[in-house]
Amino acid sequence: MADLITYRDAVAEGLAREMRRDPSVVCLGEDIGKAGGVFKTTVGLFAEFGPERVRDTPISEQAIVGMAMGAAMTGVRPVAEIMFSDFLACCWDYLANEIPKMRYMTGGQVTVPLVVRTANGGGLGFGAQHSQAVENWALTVPGLKIVAPSNPADVIGLLASAVRSDDPVVFFEHKGLFASRGETAPPDHVVPLGQAAIARPGTDVTVVALAATVPIALSAAAELAASGTEVEVIDLRCLVPLDMATVLASVRKTSRLLIVEENPYQGGWGGTVASIVADEGFEFLDAPVRRVAAACVPLPFADALEDEVIPTVSKVTTALRALADY
Amino acid sequence: MKADELLGLYEQMAVIRGTEQAAHDLFLAGLVKGTTHLAAGHEAVAVGASAALRPDDYVFATYRGHHHAMARGASPEECLAELMSKATGVCKAKGGSMHLTKASAGMLGSYAIVGAHLPMAAGAAWSARLRGTGQVAVAFFGDGATNIGAFHEALNLASVWALPVLFICENNLYMEYTPIGSVTAADHPAADRAASYQLPAELIDGNDVVIVAAAVARAVHRARSGDGPTVIEAQTYRHFGHSRTDPAAYRPEGELEEWLGHDPLEVARRRLRDLGLPESELTAVTERAARTVADAVAAAKAAPGADPAEAFTDVWADGGFQWRT
Numbered sequence: 001m002a003d004l005i006t007y008r009d010a011v012a013e014g015l016a017r018e019m020r021r022d023p024s025v026v027c028l029g030e031d032i033g034k035a036g037g038v039f040k041t042t043v044g045l046f047a048e049f050g051p052e053r054v055r056d057t058p059i060s061e062q063a064i065v066g067m068a069m070g071a072a073m074t075g076v077r078p079v080a081e082i083m084f085s086d087f088l089a090c091c092w093d094y095l096a097n098e099i100p101k102m103r104y105m106t107g108g109q110v111t112v113p114l115v116v117r118t119a120n121g122g123g124l125g126f127g128a129q130h131s132q133a134v135e136n137w138a139l140t141v142p143g144l145k146i147v148a149p150s151n152p153a154d155v156i157g158l159l160a161s162a163v164r165s166d167d168p169v170v171f172f173e174h175k176g177l178f179a180s181r182g183e184t185a186p187p188d189h190v191v192p193l194g195q196a197a198i199a200r201p202g203t204d205v206t207v208v209a210l211a212a213t214v215p216i217a218l219s220a221a222a223e224l225a226a227s228g229t230e231v232e233v234i235d236l237r238c239l240v241p242l243d244m245a246t247v248l249a250s251v252r253k254t255s256r257l258l259i260v261e262e263n264p265y266q267g268g269w270g271g272t273v274a275s276i277v278a279d280e281g282f283e284f285l286d287a288p289v290r291r292v293a294a295a296c297v298p299l300p301f302a303d304a305l306e307d308e309v310i311p312t313v314s315k316v317t318t319a320l321r322a323l324a325d326y
Numbered sequence: 327m328k329a330d331e332l333l334g335l336y337e338q339m340a341v342i343r344g345t346e347q348a349a350h351d352l353f354l355a356g357l358v359k360g361t362t363h364l365a366a367g368h369e370a371v372a373v374g375a376s377a378a379l380r381p382d383d384y385v386f387a388t389y390r391g392h393h394h395a396m397a398r399g400a401s402p403e404e405c406l407a408e409l410m411s412k413a414t415g416v417c418k419a420k421g422g423s424m425h426l427t428k429a430s431a432g433m434l435g436s437y438a439i440v441g442a443h444l445p446m447a448a449g450a451a452w453s454a455r456l457r458g459t460g461q462v463a464v465a466f467f468g469d470g471a472t473n474i475g476a477f478h479e480a481l482n483l484a485s486v487w488a489l490p491v492l493f494i495c496e497n498n499l500y501m502e503y504t505p506i507g508s509v510t511a512a513d514h515p516a517a518d519r520a521a522s523y524q525l526p527a528e529l530i531d532g533n534d535v536v537i538v539a540a541a542v543a544r545a546v547h548r549a550r551s552g553d554g555p556t557v558i559e560a561q562t563y564r565h566f567g568h569s570r571t572d573p574a575a576y577r578p579e580g581e582l583e584e585w586l587g588h589d590p591l592e593v594a595r596r597r598l599r600d601l602g603l604p605e606s607e608l609t610a611v612t613e614r615a616a617r618t619v620a621d622a623v624a625a626a627k628a629a630p631g632a633d634p635a636e637a638f639t640d641v642w643a644d645g646g647f648q649w650r651t
Contacts, residue, residue: 026456052456058486063479066445070463071453073434073446074384093476097439098446107418108640109429142649143641166643194651242650276650 005184007177010152011041011117013184014159015079019049022077025163028055028064029081029117038083039119039178061091065116069099072114077163085120085134085172092137099168100143113166115159120148121212121262122310123176128298131175131306133262135210136269138170139239145193146239148172150214152182154237157191165193174211194241198250202232205323206250206257208273210236213260213311220316229324239269247273248281255286256323260311265293287326292319327536329601335377335535336594337611339369342393343591344619345402346566349392349409349423353570357627358409362423363390366565367533370590371496372397374538375464378546384432384450384463386443389424390496390564391436394466399431402622412629419632420640441471444480444493451484451491451549462490462549464542470501472515481523481557490549492542493525495559496532502568503576520557532560533590536597562590 005013019025027045029037033056036043046054057064061082068078082088088095095116102110122131138146145167149155155173162169199214200221209217214235221231232250236243251257257277259270270291277289295309327335346366352358365372372393379385387394395405400416408415409423417427424438434450437443447465454461471477472495484491495516499506512518520527526548530541538560545556563585567574574582586592598608641647 024456055487058479058483060479060483062442062476063445063448063483066442066476066480067449067452067483070384070386070434070443070446070449070451071456072449074450074453074457076453076456078449093439093442098437098442102435103643104640105417105421105425106427106429106435106640107416107420107636108645109417109427110434111643113643142647240649245651 003184004181005152007152007155007180007182008039008041010155010184011159011173012043012045014156015042015045016048017156018160018163019045019053024075025077025079026053026055026071027079027081028057028068030057030059030083032056032081037081039175041173041178042081061087062094065091065094068114068116069094069112072112073102073110077113079115079117079163082116082118084130085118086129086132088118088134088137095138095144095170096141100141104143111166112168115162115169115171117171117173119175120172121174121176122299122306123212125301125303125306127301131299133294135172135239136263136267139269139272143168144240145169146172147193147237148174148211148239149237150177150211150235153185153189154191156185157189158193158237160190161193172211176212180215191237194238194243196237196243196246197235198232199235200231200233202230202254204230204254204256205232205320206247206254207231207233207260207320208236208247208257209233209260210239211262213262216311216313216316217260219313220320223317224320224324229320231320244276248277251277251281252284255284256326257285257289258316258319258323259289259291260316261291261293262310263294264296265291266296268293287323290319290323292316327539329598329603332536332594332598332601333603333611335373336591336598337615338373338397339535339591339594340612340615341402341618342369342373342396344616345396345405345622346392348406348619348623350566352406352410352623359411360422361570362409363569364564364566365390365393367563367585367589368496368498369393370535370538370593371466371494371532371560371562374535375494375542377539378542379464380461382432382459383461384434384447385466386434386447386463387436387466388443388468389436389438390468391426392423395426395428395433395436398428398433400426400428400433402619403625406622406626407629410626411632412626413632414629418636420636441467441474441476443467444471444476448480448484448489448491451489452487454490460550462492462546464492464494466494466496468501469495469497469499469506469515472519473510481520481525481555484555485523485525488552488554491555492545492549493555493557494542495557496562497559498562498564500568503572514559516557517559525555525557527557527559529559530561532562533588534593535590
């Protein structure tokens with residue numbers, strides 16, 4: 001049996017592999033050095049690579065991401081950490097106006113090969129300012145690549161691709177998955193950006209999921225299998241590039257599509273997926289496209305309230321049964 | 327500074343001044359669209375600083391950045407072509423007046439979100455130190471940028487990390503339409519704040535290219551020696567309003583005339599005469615600068631317009647724009 005590793009350790013392992021491979025890879029962020037990160041996702045890096053390549057910063061999100069950008073434009077490959085994805089709002093200028101536009105508006109003179117890592121999503125009872133799933137914020141901006149892994153091996157493989165990418169990448173690590181375990185990645189494991197995975201093959205309904213909604217969808221699929229419905233679960237892995245070829249091929253087979261996303265229904269990425277399927281896969285469908293997304297309210301604190309707002313196995317199971325019976 | 331070197335800087339400033347005037351005139355003629363933020367009056371800051379930099383040093387400028395692009399080596403023709411939406415524009419007509427960039431000359435962009443580029447310059451300085459190249463980075467910014475968070479975050483972090491970066495404020499007295507003094511709790515918005523971050527500061531005459539070059543040379547020496555950042559506040563004045571649509575009616579009577587008496591070109595001419603440069607030589611160089619600008623205008627006018635297909639290139643490093651399969 002392969003070695004198991006936690007999702008959180010996979011982040012540190014993925015970073016360490018890239019830093020060993022390429023001396024131009026550097027990390028910066030709040031508490032990422034000696035402290036090993038508030039989520040312990042950078043444990044061991046400071047000891048191995050030293051204070052110049054693993055830099056603690058003040059609580060200055062604009063300086064963190066702005067400096068990463070300047071370094072990326074001049075021959076370094078920075079990996080900047082924004083502790084909670086909610087805090088991206090503090091440096092959103094860089095993600096919305098600067099980093100994704102620099103290459104284009106200079107007519108291709110400048111490349112910005114950086115990664116912004118951030119802990120995303122809910123399920124831990126951190127309240128409205130530390131629990132949001134904000135991958136849809138990034139999706140509104142042309143020029144950003146968006147990655148959100150669901151398991152430890154993908155964390156390592158996608159981090160390798162993100163660091164090696166000459167384009168800017170926002171790398172969403174899901175807080176609810178940090179303690180989860182999975183097989184570790186073999187040496188030199190690289191997962192290309194924009195290649196979805198079939199997390200569970202099936203013939204009756206397609207579920208498109210991302211990050212923490214992948215294990216939710218897999219649990220729901222297992223429940224439906226007991227009653228004879230075979231659900232195909234697609235782990236998108238990335239929002240940009242968006243692997244619609246895999247989604248459309250699956251819908252062609254199953255004729256039914258459920259999208260499970262943790263960001264709010266209002267403006268969520270599932271709307272983009274549904275729109276493309278409506279446009280290019282209309283003839284494949286035997287049922288309406290359905291979405292299980294977060295409700296359009298701020299994230300509440302109490303577990304009982306948070307469960308009402310974000311996707312759960314029971315919500316997905318209910319939606320799948322309705323689609324299968326349609 | 328010797329006369330021949332100063333004469334060279336004078337000619338650069340004269341070319342920039344002429345190009346800014348041409349941009350103004352071309353706008354009125356309907357050949358430049360959007361907006362422009364002209365830097366006429368600010369030439370000595372850009373030219374003086376560039377004289378103190380190595381060719382491989384990095385410069386980050388603002389939407390009022392034509393002078394910085396040209397001082398670092400962008401040609402007047404490719405800058406005007408950019409403003410005129412021509413295929414030969416320095417950014418292939420995808421950036422425009424506010425985003426002139428000449429990366430091959432170390433001019434790493436003109437940024438139109440106030441203050442955003444100060445952390446970038448600090449990052450480029452960090453990169454230079456990581457790579458051991460001895461390069462320095464310079465952020466030029468207006469007085470208005472000193473009241474935005476990125477200014478303070480950048481100065482603090484650059485100071486703590488002792489980065490080889492220069493923060494050069496072009497204080498032209500106005501943040502857009504508002505006198506900077508009326509919205510800032512400091513007499514000298516950049517220089518007075520430097521001490522808060524344990525940084526040295528110099529308050530200088532930004533209209534005297536010799537003074538600028540000397541101050542920047544001191545700061546560059548500090549940066550390359552590992553002694554960290556310097557804040558320079560260069561006092562200057564813009565001859566035009568904030569942007570194309572601003573007639574600058576808020577300026578007190580006589581203020582513009584007073585500053586025109588201390589115009590960077592006039593200051594340099596006085597110095598050249600004091601150094602004994604013959605008037606005929608000064609006139610010849612002034613006329614050559616005018617010809618350079620006229621040739622640039624003619625070439626930019628004659629250049630082909632932007633190819634519509636260019637709208638879909640340069641998003642990604644592979645040159646394309648595909649975001650899905």
